Amino acid sequence: MLKTLNKKRASEKLRSIQKRAIKRGLSLEFLRQYNNICNLDQTNKRTKKSIVLAIISIFVLLVLSSAWVKSFLAIRCLVPTNYLVWEVTRPLADCAYCENLTKPIILYNVTRQEFAHYFYSSKPIIVKNAINYWRATKEFSFELFKRLYQHTDGSYDSLEDGCQFLNFKTDLFTLKEVFDMPEARARYEPGQDPWYVGWGNCHPDILAKVRQYYDIPNFLPEDAEFPATENIFFGYEIGAVMHLDYISRLMWQGQVKGSKIWSVAPVPECDHICNKFQFHVQAGDVVLLDTRIWYHATTIPNREFSLTVQSEYG
Numbered sequence: 001m002l003k004t005l006n007k008k009r010a011s012e013k014l015r016s017i018q019k020r021a022i023k024r025g026l027s028l029e030f031l032r033q034y035n036n037i038c039n040l041d042q043t044n045k046r047t048k049k050s051i052v053l054a055i056i057s058i059f060v061l062l063v064l065s066s067a068w069v070k071s072f073l074a075i076r077c078l079v080p081t082n083y084l085v086w087e088v089t090r091p092l093a094d095c096a097y098c099e100n101l102t103k104p105i106i107l108y109n110v111t112r113q114e115f116a117h118y119f120y121s122s123k124p125i126i127v128k129n130a131i132n133y134w135r136a137t138k139e140f141s142f143e144l145f146k147r148l149y150q151h152t153d154g155s156y157d158s159l160e161d162g163c164q165f166l167n168f169k170t171d172l173f174t175l176k177e178v179f180d181m182p183e184a185r186a187r188y189e190p191g192q193d194p195w196y197v198g199w200g201n202c203h204p205d206i207l208a209k210v211r212q213y214y215d216i217p218n219f220l221p222e223d224a225e226f227p228a229t230e231n232i233f234f235g236y237e238i239g240a241v242m243h244l245d246y247i248s249r250l251m252w253q254g255q256v257k258g259s260k261i262w263s264v265a266p267v268p269e270c271d272h273i274c275n276k277f278q279f280h281v282q283a284g285d286v287v288l289l290d291t292r293i294w295y296h297a298t299t300i301p302n303r304e305f306s307l308t309v310q311s312e313y314g
């Protein structure tokens with residue numbers, strides 16, 4: 001109480017000195033400084049207020065950005081603009097998965113029993129000639145998917161309700177645009193721009209129809225978890241840019257048409273004992289890759305059309 005009274009008196013005294021100073025014509029700059037002294041207590045309060053405001057703003061920003069990061073990471077396949085986010089949030093890898101590896105493991109005609117040794121392996125594996133029996137290898141085409149999507153009610157809605165469409169570096173931004181492109185471009189005739197896209201095939205009627213053309217590879221563990229849908233990747237030349245995936249399981253991909261060149265690289269913490277390398281997957285092969293810890297990029301060689309069915313297991 002006494003302290004407040006003293007402060008008040010001191011402040012009044014200072015103000016009267018200030019008034020006298022104004023009458024005697026002191027400079028504005030000087031008066032400003034003088035005024036600061038009079039309002040010292042208020043300035044302190046203002047500083048405290050700003051600090052509290054700054055802390056609240058930082059907290060709100062952190063909450064918002066963590067929600068944003070989560071929604072970003074929920075994306076199945078990450079493109080380079082957001083792999084940095086994944087890169088800083090993913091757990092460090094045990095480099096045994098890539099140590100001294102310079103090529104994928106290649107297996108021929110494996111049964112589930114023979115494949116048991118590789119169940120859930122994070123080493124890249126190619127199973128040769130594993131899907132030649134799929135009807136898809138003869139019948140899947142751009143036109144078949146175009147017909148399915150153009151003649152099924154609500155076919156494109158599923159892509160707006162969480163099933164992802166990836167255009168990689170292609171200037172076609174929806175699956176509808178892909179199926180509406182001119183035929184010459186769809187066939188990548190000379191002089192046309194290449195295109196390459198992927199999407200989650202989630203429409204229940206379309207999914208039921210396309211599943212008549214393929215099965216989940218029969219050598220994969222019987223008790224593995226599989227997602228409810230598969231993804232289709234098709235197109236020419238471009239492929240996927242180098243990225244890691246934010247997914248919860250291992251990836252399998254059946255090369256239905258054409259071939260694909262995969263470039264893979266270990267995560268940076270394993271650079272000292274692991275190598276990057278490339279491999280070629282041919283029509284009829286299945287590639288298995290832990291895309292969460294192998295950076296991967298793809299290209300389609302020879303101006304050929306590539307079509308793959310891809311999903312996860314784990």
Ligand SMILES: O=C(O)CCC(=O)C(=O)O
Pocket residue numbers: 077233239240245251253291296298308310
């Ligand atoms: O098949 C491709 O071109 C890319 C596939 C991919 O990124 C993946 O399977 O995670």
Ligand SMILES: [Fe+2]
Pocket residue numbers: 077078240243244245291296
């Ligand atoms: Fe990927």
